[in-house]
Amino acid sequence: MDVFAALGGGFGVALQPGNLLLAFIGCIVGTAIGVLPGIGPLNAIALLLPFCLALRLPPESALILLAAVYYGSGYGGRITAILLNMPGEPSAVLTTLDGHPLAKQGRGGAALAISGIGSFVGATLSVVAMTFLSVPLAKVAVAFSPADYVALIAFALSLLGAVSDGPAVKAWAAGCVGLLLAMVGVDSGTGVERFTLGSLELLGGIDFTVLAIGLFAIGEILLLIETKLRAEAAKLGGGEKLSLREVIHCVPTMLRATGIGFVIGVLPGAGASVASALSYTAEKRLNEAHGKFGQGDMRGVAAPETADNAAQIGNLVPMLSLGIPGSGTTAVLLGALLMYNITPGPLLFEQRPDVAWGLIASMYIGNAMLLLLNLPLVGIFARLLTVPAWVLYPGVLALSFAGVYAASNSAFDLLLAIGFGVLGWLFRKMEIPLVPIVLGFVLGRMLEDNLRRAMSLSDGDVWALLGSPVSIVLWVMTLAAVAWPMLRGLRRVAQPSRGV
């Protein structure tokens, strides 16, 4: 069938007033979910699903609503990351690196605006790619083997040294702390308990929310208390608004980030956090000579935010075209189809074109809605900073704690978060970057699982890790990424000695 005719049919479904309204509601809920720490799109969708069934929404309408919550959440996570240096979700961790310095310069509004535009560009271009390339892309994606994933994750980890500005060795150390934290809990392969110190609460491992809220939110607040709330908080106003020139300056970044994000997103085993980490470090490397990454570069905000949203859309590709979930959230969306007695699988586009194409069409509309919703709201979000710090930070802390407790029902997790807060405060004082900890944590478990699979597939033959052209290229890039900061370090050592 002609793609345009099918897409036209999809718009026929998506433009029905009821479905438009549902997409709009989904976008608002999604943005809110993204802002609130601790509550991710997965929980929100799982909570909304019974309502869809109770309201007897037809399957295409339910999916339009739930998917809008999903991609809408990609617009929300940046807000607290930029304004308060507190990422609401894994993929927003990278946004703090340049977003928060911009907010400190009084340009929080501009950073929010560019991230909104980036999110829109990334998502919309990805929907276009999905419209035309869905099936072939998904076929390529399943060909990505466990060994290839190992190489990809190793590459993402190797870039840790480049994430922060300080000495690479500190970033590496921080990354290793993250890897170590990822090991805590029952080992998924064997059921063996690791680093649980006999504690039952640690059996399930450490939750990302607990770690992120501890390191970033509580750590930040401890630092502010120490300096009697005077130091380095973000300020409202004083900075210029986002100029058209700056947006145009970011366009190449957004296009590259869309490419990286979408491709990574289509792979069923990778995710938005890998995508945003890769695209941020790629931009930083490309623009090293004429950028101020880490101190407030607009491109440093645009890159991870664009990649994040592109990856989210990419994640829907294997789900819709093969019936294979690429992440927890897309799996819940698949579950929604099952509950409507629709069998997700390669025949979805033929059997239920109204559902598949209706969803795709609604994503064009939804992302436009999100941009229109978010740009005018930038001013309102930024006004968050007019709230006095002694009200704002305890308020955020209370919300964070509520989020942690809602996710786990466990007071132990709150204590754990405070523990990580103290750790985060100490690390800040020692100028050890926090972002590599979180990335190491997120990537560590993925690395372990895939390494294990690759090893059993090859019967323990380590060379199988270099078994495909993709993995060889990735490993070469990994080696280069590890060597680069070392060479730079050597040069740095060499230069002063020449001066003397």
Add this chain to the structure above:
Amino acid sequence: MQRRTLIAATSALPFAASAQGFVPQNAECIAPAAPGGGFDVTCRLTTRMLSELNLVPSPIRTQNMPGGIGAVAINHINAQRPADPNVLVAFSTGSWLNMAQRRFGRFAENDVRWIGAIGADYGVIAVRRDSRFQNLGDLIAAFRENISAIPIGSSGAVGSQDWTKVALLARAAGQDPRRMRYVPFEGGGAAMAALLGGHIQVFPGDASEIRGQFDAGEIRILAVLSAQRLPGFLSVVPTAREQGLDVEWPIIRGFYGPPRMPDAAYNYWVDVLKRLHAHPAWPEARAAQGLFEFNMVGEEFSQLAKRRTEEYRTLAREVGLIQPTQ
């Protein structure tokens, strides 16, 4: 709203027959694997039907808790909410295997309250559509030639139910199951992706999770591991027994609760399942998910769970998964 008030009011009465004072609040169904597999379907199908048929006053939330093929979930409820009346955990025959093999740490069949079953599914042996294996005989011949040369993958570690399915086939072919090249994935969805991608050659999955790919002709089913042919879309697929191998693998699906779930709550959930089984709308919804009738609940079911777990413990000793001294 009116109905909810009414239920709350009736159940508050001391002589209310079924609920005996228990009304679920923010009830939760834990699916102890990543979304997309059998546990997930168990939770979502049941909670949807309970809400749709008004058998519970408020919707039950499904939470995915992957890790250790259920170890994380059983540890979670034992550690954090051992008396929570509002939590159900999905289990399958595989959970009994894991308990038998002490894969859940110190927790086993006596550390939960067995509420009941919702139905049974059956194991299938799936290969990609272009596989060199046309039928079970081809696979068995290849097993006899060199069993270690065939990558087999599914959700669950060595010793799990998906592993046991092929282990039984291997044993029936006179091969040592320990020599199989088996790769665990977290959830059936990931294993299916690996089958389609050609990373594994055999996927011993469940009948309920392969329909989308089967209908599309992406995979071939070599055998169903049931006593008789299954009704519905799989009726064209022969059983293992028809192909000369006496291997069966029913997967009973249902729920357990925390070890100290109060009697009032336990009785409430048993009763809810009974009423679900009796409802005229249930068989169709259950069948749509590839589940066959299996209506045992309460005390009778609890005994079955404990008996089966003990049987699997014996099996595990035979295959050498646990030491006889354990």
